[in-house]
Amino acid sequence: MTHPARLFLDRAPSPIGELLLVTDETGLLRAVDFHDFESRLRRLLRLHYGDLALETGEAPRSTKVAFARYFAGEVNALSALAWDTGGTPFQRAVWRALTAIPPGQTVTYSELARRVERPAAIRAVGAANGANPLSLVAPCHRVIGMDGALTGYAGGIERKRWLLAHEGVVQAKPMPLAT
Incomplete structure (x- = not known):
């Protein structure tokens, strides 16, 4: 950096x-x-x-x-943007790994942990994902729960749902309502 x-x-x-x-x-x-x-x-x-x-x-x-x-619908348009940001080496590795998730696809937190070669660091990956300063460019909205549920998104679950639908993701399940 x-x-x-x-x-x-x-x-x-x-x-x-x-x-x-x-x-x-x-x-x-x-x-x-x-x-x-x-x-x-x-x-x-x-x-x-x-x-x-x-x-x-x-x-x-x-x-x-x-x-x-x-x-406007060109869902790959952000991939060419040049960026740099602070963060720990681990966080930056997670954010770079996010950029490798193609539009229209999702991965789980455990899959993202495997992709950064830290398969046991699922919670740390989740924390790095939550601290991502590059919303949309390092597309943390493409990370979902193991059961396909939409889990925390710093911009709000409704935005996450909109972004995934915009990119053509159809399998994303809504987060269960609190009782």
Whole structure:
């Protein structure tokens, strides 16, 4: 990971809520989240980059176009985006492994743990997945429970359901309602 000198926050529309796009001075994508989770985004940025101020600034046009194309139905449009982020080596390995899950497919947490060569680290993989700062780009919404249930997604289960349907996943089962 390279440490950025500056971080810029831009916003972009999406059918499931305004996106927050964080890029650095070189245009690398550093984080993506939804507008209603801006406090979590800022907390993760502090964790990864210390007291580096988050300035208002435009994301590269190519980044915004890639997100627009993704939501317009080109579900592979985000795979070419250049990104870098903080996190531990293990977390970054999990996030890279997420990018290898093709749109329209899902994996379980245990399968993701196998893919990062830590098959017993299912809970750690789940924690890394939950701390993913690159929502949609490192597609943590493609990770589901062993029984096919939609399990925790930092952007909310309804967004996860929408994203999976958008990408053509049909087997995803809704999470059981709490009683």
